[in-house]
Amino acid sequence: MSYLDLLRLLAPETIVAITALAVLAVDLLVMRAEPVRKRFTWGAFIGALGCAAASGWMLGAGAPGGIEGLFVDDTLTRLVKFALLVLAVCAMVISMEGDFTRHVGEYLSLMLLGTVGMMLLVSSADLLMIFIALELTSLSLYILAAFNKQDIRSAEAALKYFLFGGMSAAFTLFGLSLVYGLAGSTSLPQIAAHLAVAGLGTDPLLLAALVMTAIGFGFKVAAVPFHFWAPDVYQGAPTPSAALIASGSKVASFFVLARLMISGFGAAAGRGAWHDYSPGWIPTLAALSAASMVLGNVAAIAQNNVKRLLAYSAIAHAGYALLGLLANDGQGLGSLVFYTVTYGLTVAGAFGVVMVVEKKTGGARLEDFAGLSRREPWLSFCMMIFMLSLAGIPPLAGFFGKFYLFTAVAGSAKNLGMLWLVFLAVAMSAVSLYYYLKVLKQIYVSPARVEPPATQSSLSSRMLLGALALAVLGLGCAPDVFVGRLLAAVQAFNF
Numbered sequence: 127m128s129y130l131d132l133l134r135l136l137a138p139e140t141i142v143a144i145t146a147l148a149v150l151a152v153d154l155l156v157m158r159a160e161p162v163r164k165r166f167t168w169g170a171f172i173g174a175l176g177c178a179a180a181s182g183w184m185l186g187a188g189a190p191g192g193i194e195g196l197f198v199d200d201t202l203t204r205l206v207k208f209a210l211l212v213l214a215v216c217a218m219v220i221s222m223e224g225d226f227t228r229h230v231g232e233y234l235s236l237m238l239l240g241t242v243g244m245m246l247l248v249s250s251a252d253l254l255m256i257f258i259a260l261e262l263t264s265l266s267l268y269i270l271a272a273f274n275k276q277d278i279r280s281a282e283a284a285l286k287y288f289l290f291g292g293m294s295a296a297f298t299l300f301g302l303s304l305v306y307g308l309a310g311s312t313s314l315p316q317i318a319a320h321l322a323v324a325g326l327g328t329d330p331l332l333l334a335a336l337v338m339t340a341i342g343f344g345f346k347v348a349a350v351p352f353h354f355w356a357p358d359v360y361q362g363a364p365t366p367s368a369a370l371i372a373s374g375s376k377v378a379s380f381f382v383l384a385r386l387m388i389s390g391f392g393a394a395a396g397r398g399a400w401h402d403y404s405p406g407w408i409p410t411l412a413a414l415s416a417a418s419m420v421l422g423n424v425a426a427i428a429q430n431n432v433k434r435l436l437a438y439s440a441i442a443h444a445g446y447a448l449l450g451l452l453a454n455d456g457q458g459l460g461s462l463v464f465y466t467v468t469y470g471l472t473v474a475g476a477f478g479v480v481m482v483v484e485k486k487t488g489g490a491r492l493e494d495f496a497g498l499s500r501r502e503p504w505l506s507f508c509m510m511i512f513m514l515s516l517a518g519i520p521p522l523a524g525f526f527g528k529f530y531l532f533t534a535v536a537g538s539a540k541n542l543g544m545l546w547l548v549f550l551a552v553a554m555s556a557v558s559l560y561y562y563l564k565v566l567k568q569i570y571v572s573p574a575r576v577e578p579p580a581t582q583s584s585l586s587s588r589m590l591l592g593a594l595a596l597a598v599l600g601l602g603c604a605p606d607v608f609v610g611r612l613l614a615a616v617q618a619f620n621f
Contacts, residue, residue, distance in 0.1 A: 135191060135199060138180040138207060139242050145176025146238035153231025163222070165230040167586075170218040173234055177211040177241075184208060190618075195313030196252045198385075202463070202615035206248045206381050209467045213374040214241040216474040219590045221366035223481045223583070226274040233273055237370060240266030244378035251389070253302045253312040256382060260298070260346070263378065264291050267371055271363035283362030290345060290355040298342025304335035305390075314390035321393035328405055332394055336407045339386070340414065346379040347444045348437075350417040360437035365484060368433060369477035372440055373470035380447055380466045384459055387411075387451060395454055399543020411448050412547060418445030419554040426561045432480055432490045435561060436473065439516060442558060443469055446531060446551055452544060453534040460616045461534040464609060465527040468601055469516075472524060475594035476512040479505050482583045495565060497574030504588055506569050508595040513562040515598045518555045523601035528555060530609075 133140065149169045157165045184204045192199040217237060227233055243263030250256040268291060272284030306312055308331060309320040321332070344352040360368045387395075387407050396406015403409055422442030429435040447469070450462025480490050482505060487494040499506040515524035532548045601608055 137183050139245050141180040142176055142238055142242050145173055146235040149173055150231040150235040162225050162228055166222045169230050169234040170222050173218045173238055174215045177215050181208055181211050195315050198249050198251045200618055203249050205615055207245050209377055210241060210244050210374050213470050213474055217366045217370040219586055220369055220478045220481050223485050223587055226364045236266045236270055244374055247378045248381045251314045257299060270367035271359055274364045279362035283359040286355050287359045294342045294345035297338045301335045301338030304331055308332055317390045318392055333405055340410050343383045344414055348441050349414045349444045350421045353441045356441060357434045357437040361431055361433045365477055365481040369474050373474045377466045377470050384451055384462055402543050408452055411451055415445045415448035416550055419551055423554045423557045430492055449531045449535045456616045458534040460612050461530040464612055465531050468523040468527050471594055472512050472515045472598050475591055478591050479509045482587055492568050495568040496572040498569045508591040510566055511595040511598055513565055517559045517562040521602045523598045526602050526605045
């Protein structure tokens with residue numbers, strides 16, 4: 127493969143990286159003396175243009191290609207990359223409401239570079255490339271979490287995020303090195319072939335590698351018991367940073383985890399069915415899923431800060447999303463991608479509303495949302511769509527996403543052996559409705575203790591949140607718009 131072919135293959139990532147440099151250059155050379163709000167507006171506009179250009183390239187890129195055993199460029203990967211670009215644009219538009227930093231160019235360029243890492247992550251089919259892309263994403267997110275120098279909680283959140291992240295990276299790298307020692311290759315197809323031929327599915331060294339890999343990725347997706355960083359980071363980080371961590375990084379992490387487990391470690395899946403247990407990554411992830419759903423939903427009930435509430439909600443949703451992996455087939459993978467993408471759009475919208483409330487009231491406590499329906503009826507309606515979708519209420523995207531996940535895992539297990547996990551997920555979904563309704567009660571029922579200034583949110587925020595709410599409603603009422611293309615792409619996925 128020539129350098130020109132390689133550049134053509136990596137064109138979307140290259141376009142976004144060049145856009146990051148352009149945003150930084152324009153801010154440093156032209157806009158430095160302008161007000162922060164204007165700089166955020168122009169930076170987000172340039173960033174959105176670059177993301178649109180990268181999306182356009184993928185739409186017109188022709189037949190899928192890639193580098194065998196190293197880089198994947200199929201239809202499913204392009205769909206996930208397109209979703210990541212949309213979520214990056216959402217985070218940049220949300221940041222236009224903020225005044226938490228004067229280093230606007232640096233902030234937005236780091237957002238774009240983190241998006242490049244996520245895009246490389248979902249295309250990776252090699253252990254070393256997965257780790258490098260994971261670290262590029264993580265380093266960008268660590269810095270983004272610390273950008274609010276006016277708030278000591280931002281520095282605290284970033285330090286916790288960095289320390290936990292460094293430890294999880296060590297576990298991941300050690301686990302992947304054990305896999306390399308067993309299989310003699312870092313390419314996922316070659317690893318899968320070697321494990322299948324050698325019959326190493328229950329080898330103690332491989333099981334240790336699977337546990338270490340699960341620890342590393344359990345941190346990335348905030349699954350219990352590797353979730354301790356999430357509430358503090360969601361609360362302390364600037365809200366646009368939290369939005370990108372909660373949406374884009376979750377989509378990329380879950381997708382690469384699915385590729386790693388299904389394509390690479392398929393021979394060591396094991397069984398986690400009731401009374402039919404055998405060691406492997408399926409029972410390991412089943413335990414993480416159950417613990418995440420229970421702790422995330424129960425702990426969210428006690429939260430008084432909406433950002434912390436969304437953090438514990440994210441832990442619970444990580445437990446739901448892991449169900450798609452447990453199916454270990456095409457339907458499970460399709461349900462996982464649909465669920466994580468729709469969850470990303472929903473939580474990005476929720477953080478957008480939180481950003482507006484923070485700007486007007488100075489906080490994100492539940493009482494800060496009191497009376498919002500009388501001040502901002504449009505944003506309140508959008509928040510209602512987002513909260514009810516997260517709770518899984520029809521006809522919103524969250525309901526169909528959960529239904530798709532539950533049917534995938536129940537239908538794939540022999541003798542409905544995984545039905546115990548589905549019953550637990552349904553029960554915990556009912557519990558989650560309570561704390562989502564707490565937010566809506568404050569918005570629509572409780573009077574505001576002190577009325578904030580009667581200013582209206584910006585047009586860009588109202589348009590973005592309206593578009594996200596419409597997407598959540600549309601994907602719930604007509605899911606086949608996305609699911610049809612998704613299933614066609616999954617059929618071509620290399621298991």
